[in-house]
Amino acid sequence: MDVFAGIDLGTTHLKVVLTDGQEQVLWQKKWPVQSLQPHQGWQEQDPxxxxxxxxxxxxxxxxVIPPRASRCIAGFSTAMHALLLLDKNDQPLTSIITWADTRSQPQAASLRHTSQGRHIYLLTGTPIHPMSPLCKIAWMQENRPEVMEQKPRVVSLKDWIWKSLTGYYEIDHSVASATGLFDIHRRQWCTEALTLVGITESQLSRPVSVFHHLPAGNHYADLKHWKVPLVWVIGGSDGYLATLGSGATKPGDMALTIGTSGAVRVLRSQPVPDEQGVLFHYAAAEGQYLSGGAINNGGNLLAWFADIFLQGQQTTAATLSYWLDQAALVAPGADGLRCIPYVYGERAPIWDASAKASFTGIHAGHTKAHFLRAILEAVASSLYQITQAIEAGGEKIERVYASGGFTESALWLDIVSRQLNKKLIVSDEADASALGAVKIAVRSLKV
Known part of the structure; x- marks a missing residue:
């Protein structure tokens, strides 16, 4: 029998899931991945x-491949928006600059509200924001000209790993779409975007289908460790594959997740123009597009709340659970206390990395529990605004598949459900992106 692996190259963890291609998970494990902050607003990783x-x-x-296995088909998932520059010998010239890096805020701000920025957004589906490699490259041109003068190869982490495993620089359509450099309508590199940031198509990887697969060969030095034939499947972005892994695959389905950050996503047969620029629109499998919005401020606001409001208390899971219970005793609306939750800037719905948080309507009767409830309601409101933008494009949301750490809080589930006025279907799949990579690996054999 064939076995199928999903390998998720995440920002905080590397996760691997081994399955029988059906419902049975045979083995899974994760490894922590470290991020570095050499300067304020920078988020890097050591490639x-x-x-x-x-x-x-x-x-x-x-x-751990079972003795009865005839071969292993391994699909990849990777975090979106990462940028890595390589020299002519395929060695890193930079660290991996992750989606969370905001150093290119000035470049994004100067482009976002121009006619050129609007045109690039409509072609690529990627909002103009510091997360986008488009803006990161613009920053590099201005601040690291000695690197850009070398005409470096411009890749994501997965491109680079794929090259070391197969010998080819290739990038799947879903990861390419999240660079701000890819024309989602023609499924090829966007000439206008490349010209804007001063790079050429020869510096980029060849775009391929998410189902693209190759047999493992001599480029993979550790092939000797494998007792069965091995097939690599290029897979897709974590956002796309998490949507597949959560089960939100039919018209009317929406995937909603709140972990450290959060997102809502739907799969569509075509990108729907978003005149307000609230949503991203990324190419996925052929005839399929991923639309939605991601937020910076999600579960990380619980840690922020603890740092600010619980000083002197030991912050543990039990402590946060206690305060969530206290917040549940506060009536909806937090007695008039309102929160704008942009502690860490924001992506959707406003796409402003310089946005700030605030509380209004404060009076003497408000307690810590009121502030916590206001925070939870504010995060839910951000997700509601993105959902409204999705439905404005003609997509009636009927089923919401919820995942992420917030599902452990009955209060937060209730707040989100009330805000969206929809019942949430809670997914117990903690490794949705890796499982989505498995689904792509299974389907790749039929394409």
Whole structure:
């Protein structure tokens, strides 16, 4: 029998799931991934360290393949919006600059509200924001000209790993779409975007289908550890594959997640123009597009609340659980206390990295529990605004598949359900992106 692996190259963890291709998980494991903050607003990762973790994970995966397996088909998922620049010998010139990096805020702000920025957004589906590699490259041109003069290869983490495993620089359509450099309508690199940031198509990887697969060959040095034939499937972005993994795959389905950050996503047969620029629209599998919005401020606001409001208390899961219980005793609306939750800037619905948070309507009767409830309601309101934008494009949301750490809080589930006026279907799949990579791996054999 064939076995199928999903390998999720996440920002905080590398996760691997091994399955029988149906419902049975045979093995799973995750490894922490470290991020670095060398300057305010910078979020980087060491590409060599991450590659070492990936190779270790693949060796551990090889060791647990069942004896009865005839071959292993392994699909990949990766975090969106990461940028890595390489020299002519395929060695890193920079660290991996992650989606959370905001150093290119000035470049994004100067472009976002121009006619050129609007045109690029409509072509690429990627909002003009510091998360976008488009803006990151613009920053590099202005601040690291000595690097850009070398005409570096411009890749995501997965492109680079794929090259080391297969010998080819290739990028799937869903990850390419999240760069701000890819024309989602023609499914090719966007000439206008490349010209804007001063790079050429020769510096980029070849775009391919999410189902693109290759047999493992001599480029993969550890092939000797495998007792069965191995097939690599390029897979897709974590956002797209998490949507598949959550089960939100039919018209009327929406995936909603709140972890450290949060997002709502739907799959469509075509991108729907978004005149307000609230939504992203990314190419996925052929004839399929991922639309939605991601927020910076999600579960991380619980940690922020603890730091600000619970000083002197030891912040544990039990402590937060206690305060969530207290917030549940506060009536909806938090007695007039309102929160704008942009502690960490914001992506959707406003796409402003410089946005700030605030509380209004404060009076002497408000307690810590009121402030916490106001925060939870504010996050739910952001997701509601994105959902409204999705439905404005003609998509009637009938089923909401919820996942992420927030599902452990009955209060937060209730607040989101009330705000959206929809029942939430809670998914117990903690590794939705890796499972989505498995689904792509299974389907790749039929394409």
């Amino acid at each position: 060599l360290a991450i590659r070492a973790i990936i190779l270790l994970a693949l060796r551990e995966l090889a060791a």
